[in-house]
Every structure is written in structure tokens, then in C-alpha cells.
Amino acid sequence: MNIIETVNITKKYGDFVANDAINLAVSEGEIKAIVGENGAGKTTLMNMLYGLIAPTSGKLLVGGKEVKFSSPLDAINSGLGMVHQHFKLVPSLTVCENILLGIEVLKNKTPFIDAKKQYEKVQAVVDKFKFDLNVRDRVEDISIGQKQRVEIMKMLYRNVNILILDEPTAVLTPQEVDELTISLKELKAQGKTIIIITHKLGEVMQLSDSVTIIKRGKVVGEVKTKDTNERKLAQMMVGRDVVLSVKKEEIDNSGNPVVYKLENISTKNIFGKEVLSDINLEVKEGEVLGIAGVEGNGQSELLKVVTGLMTTTKGNITLNGKEITNWWPANIRDAGVGMIHEDRYAQGLCQNMTIKENMIAGYHYCGDVCSRGFLRSQVISKKRDRLIKDYDIRVADAEGEVSQLSGGNAQKIIIAREFDSKPKVLIAAQPTRGVDVGSIEFIHNKILDLRKQGVGVLLISSELSEIMSLSDRIAVMYKGKIIGVVNQKDTSTTELGLLMAGITDKGGKQE
């Protein structure tokens, strides 16, 4: 039986059709994956199911009956709950208090909260679904994976039997993804229906029972997971054959001169704790040096130091033998270092400025776009149009703001801007985070093009597959140190995994 069904559901924004006559059927007790590129219309569809936006036309059936939701509350009352990608929790309250927010348990006929009873009730639900959660912990003290479980628990406590998860693994570490998988399977075993929105195909294969593929607002395929594989799914998503692992040409760059060098780099954070200690790295011309590691082991600080956003306490950074330690970001760029920051909407782009303005950010003092303190509007427009074409950036309105773009296209603006400046060294941090499969392939190929042209690339990424497919050598960071540097050809994900956990083959765990 189909517990959720949409009949020709359509959502239009002006002339733009976000969802075009979508027919989706989810049967009771299954895990349904909805996949598609960024901007394909997955989130629009889910928001309609959850009552956040109203469909332009079409019907929504829950349990065979037609429903019209005017707010998420209606959806919850019909048994539909959603867990957003960004959590909506109060950090200073306990897990229990967060779960009960808005539906607190009161003492008999008094306006006071019955704390004891609250804990008992929540604990009962936690036990029922075998979640690993301590209901008395404060939310600010628990891990991201646990926070996500609190969000799920919030919905379960409200007796929903259909759970929608929007990009549930985007923020999780690999171990937490495994834990989530176990939790979701347990929920399924207890008869809940789960819909996950994602573009990580590995997880789709691992988790789901059936998959619906959406492309440009239309359903382009519906398959049982056991009848398909990652390659087929990727092909349907982008409508062409995607090279999931880009082909890296073998180039012998071992004899190339060193272009970028870090010597004994150390730094302290604002609390005075040493977060980088004695980092020594070398990047040769035409080489990709990958920095792997579990997030939070100093990669962010390393990025800040090399891009001029944080000062060192010790050590030198040299570019072609020239010292550029602690230079201002503008001067570092000027010297020939391109930068892709890890959070594109925080440091890379300004969402509510136009595409044009973003295209010159960081290079707005350079000769061709600026003369005598005034920006040359026509030159910049031409540059924007050229880059939009060359980098296949899909924009609805070229004069508009960056906020209209999907994640992949926004990232391509950064790629276009930094690559167009012809850097000698490129620092790329999480270049494909939260980007659709088509754009990942595009960005990876562009990085390899640079490598071929003899540019040195420092790649910082938490995606091990990305590191493995692009790098020539891989340095692993652990607790602010480089714990090991290996050749990509001679290593395996197992070896890297051990290094990331702080275990070297010399034996013993490093502290």
C-alpha cells in the first residue's frame, strides 16, 4: 500500500517550473531515496510534502486520503515529520527539553513542568527505538550525530510514522553515518516509513529499498535499489555517463621543482591552544598534494594560515623561494596563490551581492577590472559572461544575485574566479562539498587540468575518495600535526584510515 502518493504535483515560481507533474509513490515501511543534482527540485518536493510551501497544482495523498497542508503542524498531525539539514535545536537546553519543546508535560492541573515524568516519557521512546542518547545531556555538549538523533527523536515523540530526512549525512563523519544507518534500519524494522533526500549514491545503495531520480523538476526514473548500481543512478541523474573516478594522467612529477613550501608552521587559536605544530609540507609544480584527516584535526586552521586569515606563531611559507608568511590575503593572491575556501557562503561568496560583484572578489584591485580606484563595469560584465560560458555556470539571471544559484553553480563561480587568475599554486579546501555529481566531475577535471599545466595544488578534503582520485601524494593530519605522508600509488584507504585515527605503522597510537 502506498502511504504517500503525489498525483501530478507541480510547483511554479513565475515562469520557472521547480516541480513538473511529479508522481511519487512511497509504500509503507520502506526506505525511499530521492536523488538528483543540486537544483533538480528535491527540496521543493519535500517542502510541499511537509506543508512549507503550497503546490501550484496536483494532489497529495497520505494513506490514500487527499490532504492539503497549510503548515508543518498539519503535516505532523497527519504523521509526517521532517529532519532538516540544519538542526533547529536550543543548545542550552537538555535533549529531553528540546524534544518536548512546545508540548511540555505538566503536573496535574498546575502550570508547572513535571521534569521527572518528562524524562521518563522521553527515555521510554529512546529505549523503544534503541537510540544511543542520554536524555539529560545538554545539546551544546553532544556530537553532531547525536544532535541529528535528537531531531529524529523530536519527530518520533510526536508519533509520526513517515520521516523525511534532508541530506542527513552531509554533516556527519563516516562513523556517524554508520550509526545513522543502524538507527534508520531499526526504525524501518519498527514499521516507520523513511524518505531520504541525498546526492551521495553510496549511501543510497547502502540504505534504501527504492530510489526515485529527479532531474530538472521531473521524475526520470524509479527503480528498486537491488536492481541498480551507482553508475546507473549517476547516469540517470545527470543524463550522461559520469566518470565517477576521474582519470588522472600519470605524470612523473617527482623531479619537478618545489613551488610551495611550508616549514615548521605552528599557530595558536584564540584560547592560546596550539592547533598546528611544526607543519612541513612541499608542493612541487604539477603535483596535487592531498591533506586528509578527520575534520577538526587542524585542517581549517592550516587553511586559514595559508590563505592569510590567521597568523603563524612560528615557521615560514615560501612561494618559489619567496617568503609570503602572514601576508595579507590580497597580497597572497597577487603573488599567484588561488584559494577555494571551505565554506563557500561564508568566505568564498557573498550571497546577496550580484554574480558580477562576486566574480571579481579578491581580484577587484587588479589592473584590468579597476583603474584609479574605480571599477570598470563593462570589462567586468564581459569577464562574467565569458566565465559563465567557459565554466558552464547555469544562471537564470546573469544580473542577479548569487543566492539564486544552486550549490554546484555557486561553487563554479569560485572555481571560475580563482582559475581564471592563472595561479601558480592553488589551495582548494573541500572543493566539491555539497555539490552535485555533474559538478564534482567538472571541478575534478579542472583541478587535474591545472596539474597538467604545472600548477601546484594543495587539496584539503574530508572526502577520502576525492583525495585518493586526485592526489599524487597524501599527507594525513592528526591533532594539528602531519602524522604521515604517503604516495597515492602505494597506499590504500585502509592505511589512510589508520593514519587518520592516529595509528602509524611504527606501532602504537600517537598522542
Next chain:
Amino acid sequence: MNKVRKLGLSLLNSLLPVLCAFAIGAVIILIIGQNPLTTYWIMIKNTLFTWKGFMKTLHYASPLILTGLAIAITFKANIFNMGVEGQLLGGAFASCIIGFSLKSMNPTAHVIICLLSGIIVGMLFALVPAILKAYFHVNEMVVTLMLNYAIAKILQVLASTVFRDKAAGYVATSPIESSAMFNRIGGTSITLFFPITIVVFIAMYFVFKKSRLGYEITAIGRNTEFAEASGMNVRRKIIYMMLISGALSGLAGAGFMMSEKFKYTLDFSGSPGLGWDGMLIALLGGHDPIGILIAAVFYSALKTGSDSIGIFANVPKEIVAVIQGLMILFLSIRFIDQRTKVFENFKTRFISKKAQTEEVQ
């Protein structure tokens, strides 16, 4: 299309508070027992539709344009220079002292020296909070706000002791020499100060819209982290912006001194004060130079029009102050958000109604 829509929305955002203020003002006039339309007509007839009246309006608009720009340039970057009033008073006082202490000067040189001294003092008063903000993370809003009162009190002491004009029956400095005064042009109120203001306005228009600094100010205001990562020296930019803001305020004060007041009195800037008016004007004009120009002229018409009301209508001229107050109140409400779909809602409602009536038929 998108641009037109945006412009329409921002226009509505500026016009609605004004209309609301006038509507409530009309109710008050009705209670007094007068016709609000005639009253409003008397108010704007002289200030906007007669040559001399309009020149007078432009004359009084000059310092308001400058203070409006002074506010906008910092507010746009999310730096809040609340000290425009104090910087204006400082600039005015400096130009006044130079104006009466240098005797028998060449008028051109004297005027230039006076204006420059006003600008420099305005910049100095803005530099203090700028340095505190940029290098010591002291909240600029508090410092600039408090500094206003400190400056006003210091000037009061100076004006009533050292620089007091013994001949005057109230606290005032000596009047500036005639060589430092701007002369009225062609029998109207207007002086050379207005053309100077327009030149500065055009320069500021280019700074806001076309220059690298304007770009950087927008970036800093919208996303500081992005601005820093793009290599903008945010500290230095804060100092630049505050200096420009202070210079504009100082110029406004000096110009008003040399074209209108000619000596420093305790009510030099009026009430609520030209700097505070500038804040209202910047808000009304949506921090956009063109908007500020229009808002300043309009606001000046209101101020000068209050005299006509007192003379020609049976309504107390304080009604204008009431309307000004209401405008500030309504401006703090954001009527229309970027996301509000006024036109779309209107369209869908209109179309669906039409469809309904067609169905009935």
C-alpha cells in the same frame, strides 16, 4: 523586470512611512477643525512651487544632503557612526573660530580655510571612535553616540567663556568676518554652499556606485568574513569610512555656519539637530545617494514649510514636528520585505476573482 520590481519595492518602502505619517497628521488637523488638504497645500506651495521658496528649500537641504550621505556611507557597511551631529558641531565651531579670528583676508582664501578647518575637525572627531573600533574592538555605536554630548558640552563651555561675544545678550561667539561668509545669489536664499554640496554629492555618488571603495563597503556590510577572505583590509576600510563620514559632517557644519548662522549659538543645529535629521534622511532614502538627495529636499521642504503653516493656516506649526516624529516611527517598521510578493499577490487575487466571476456568469 527584476530591477524594476526591486526599484518599485524600495520606492514603496520609502513612500509608505511618509504617507502614513501624513495620514495621521491629517487626522490631527481634522480634530483641530481645519482642512488637512489646504494645510498641506499651504505647506508645500511655498516651499516647492515658488522660485524663491524652492531656492530656500534647496538652501536648507544642503547640510541635510551631506549628513544623510555621512550616515549612509557607514551604515551601509554595518558600521554605525551615530556621531554625525557631534562631528557637525565640531566642524561648525572650528570654521566659526577661523572665520572671526582671521581679519581682512582674501575672501576666497578665507572661505577655503574655513571649510577645510571644518572638514579636518569633523574627521578628527570621527577618527577617535574609528581607531577604537578597528584596533580595540570598542563598539563604535556607543562611543560615537556618547561623544556627541561630550562635544556639545565642550563647545558650550568654550562658547560661553573663551569665545563669548560680550556684546550679545545670549551665549554666542562673535560672528564670522564677512570675508568668510557665503553671499546669497540673485536675491534668493541660495549661496555657493549649495553648488559645493552638489559637487560633493556627485563625487559621493561615484564613490558609492562605481568605486572600489564602494564595492568594498557593500561587501563588508553584507558579509564581513567574505570581505576579509577576499583580501579587504577591514580595519583600514573602517577608518576610511569614518574619516569620509566625519569629513562630510564637518563640511555640513562649516557650510551651514558660513551660509546661514554666521556665529555659534547653543541652538546652532536646531532641534532635533542636522545630524539626527541626516539619519532620518538616510533611512528614508534607503542609503542610496539619489534617494538621499530626494529625501533631503523633501525633508527640507517640510522644515521650511512649517513657517508658512504658522503664518497662513490656523494650525500650529508644531504639526510639522508631529509629522516628522511619525515618519521616524513608521520608518522603523519595514513594511515590505524583498520577499513579499505584493504584486504577485495582487495579481493572483485579481485574476482568481476574475475567474470566479466568470464562473458565476
